[in-house]
Amino acid sequence: MTQELAEILAPYKGRRGSLIPILQAVQAKLGYLPEEAVVQIARFLGTPESEIYGVLTFYAQFRTSPVGRNLVTVCRGTACHVQGGARILAEVERRLGIKEAETSPDMEYSLETVACLGCCALAPTMVINTEVHGQMTTKKVAELFSKTKGEGQG
């Protein structure tokens, strides 16, 4: 077991039902849950790897591949949907050349969707890293990505 992973897992020793908090802690540290980490967590808990992958698939918060330098999150919630959110997502996918839950080969962008970004009054909405963009249009998507693509955002 890597030292880093061992340190993350140590506080959970002997604690039953700690799979979700462990997965959250490892993802918080590593940014995602690589296969090696799943193997180590399975050994640590005495749980089959298949069970862990079942949890990873069920909860959208977990990722099994690394995140790009810029994380783009498009809202799929009802308020955004009725304001044309599907068109926004399609335009983002077209501009970035990736689909939801994918990362571009150059690791520049990852794209994900959420059920609500909590700012429905601004629908349709999306977030690039920590910056919220509201009342989105396909034109605004084009402007955002011609400005940010290749530059990276903090």
Ligand code: FES
């Ligand atoms: S539904 Fe999109 S921000 Fe709430």
